[in-house]
């Protein structure tokens with residue numbers, strides 16, 4: 001088979017690392033890819049959002065399966081375009097990707113199908129939003145309706161902060177059209193976990209559990225990021241809780257989407273808040289989590305290609321997944337300053353040495369080639385992912401890799417996986 005992966009981050013590097021192990025695969029392309037991916041796949045100079053050019057490429061190269069990594073091409077309708085061209089593609093279509101692309105859409109879906117989540121209301125009128133905040137009080141959460149590169153959610157600890165968020169989104173339009181409408185919802189307390197399931201629109205195949213660390217600094221301090229590290233399995237998700245999540249959230253979500261005439265296929269990412277053993281939905285994403293994909297894929301024993309193909313073709317009922325009985329931990333190495341401004345094009349040392357370590361993978365998230373060297377190119381730069389017999393060993397393995405890698409101002413957390421150890 002010839003496979004095309006769309007995207008160029010740590011998630012796509014991990015997907016390609018896993019796909020490359022399949023005996024079914026003859027050639028892998030990645031658009032646009034990155035220097036780490038280039039060791040396993042042929043990188044193509046087409047951006048992840050250039051849907052028409054990607055479709056032309058897939059037709060010209062007779063690609064057997066295209067796997068979409070990030071959310072933006074999904075919400076732009078890349079799957080619809082590929083399917084119309086008769087190409088197999090993994091991911092939800094444009095209508096189904098609204099589950100991530102519109103907070104209002106996902107909140108309405110959950111309300112319709114009694115899926116547990118925070119109480120909420122949607123507003124397009126600024127005065128009405130302000131009145132609702134006054135009535136509800138703080139803490140309260142303000143969300144821009146559309147995609148805002150992970151920055152459109154403000155967890156407000158005071159009414160003043162919530163009002164300021166509504167002003168920024170609705171009056172100053174800091175997220176552009178993504179903020180034409182806002183969702184204001186109840187603050188949920190608890191522990192967060194990420195839950196993933198493959199689905200063909202009817203059948204579901206849950207993945208192993210995982211959890212990420214969203215805040216930039218140790219002890220969950222500082223601003224939210226795309227994720228500073230992740231681990232799998234996540235002890236907070238006990239077998240009982242796993243079943244509860246599947247039965248009260250994942251199944252009704254997939255059944256509800258089908259019922260609404262908008263069947264969802266691909267991988268569903270459910271962000272959860274867990275309190276007293278009860279899971280509630282924080283958000284849905286229409287894609288694999290990043291960095292969660294990195295430890296999850298290192299633990300996956302089965303060939304992933306038949307699973308991706310079955311989702312794309314609408315028949316997952318004969319497929320299963322085996323997992324290694326090991327733990328995996330991913331430590332994100334980021335540019336100093338992230339998630340705010342940071343310096344780019346800084347040469348990274350130690351990659352060759354780290355590549356020699358067994359049960360360790362250095363997935364590239366934001367690197368580039370410059371003057372014959374690999375340099376940092378965005379906020380999250382590397383996902384150093386280690387496998388071990390247990391969480392402690394996996395943590396040690398990942399940090400042994402981190403210790404070998406260096407560049408100016410590099411920033412990473414020192415406590416990835418600690419929450420799992422403490423349980």
Ligand code: AMP
Nearest residue numbers: 118141153155185186187188271282283
């Ligand atoms: P989202 O983009 O919806 O994942 O939100 C980003 C982060 O904001 C989540 O991972 C949570 O940490 C936090 N968050 C979102 N909604 C809520 C809520 N209703 N209560 C508490 N925290 C929330």
Ligand code: GLY
Nearest residue numbers: 226227289290291
């Ligand atoms: N790790 C969070 C995300 O992928 O959105």
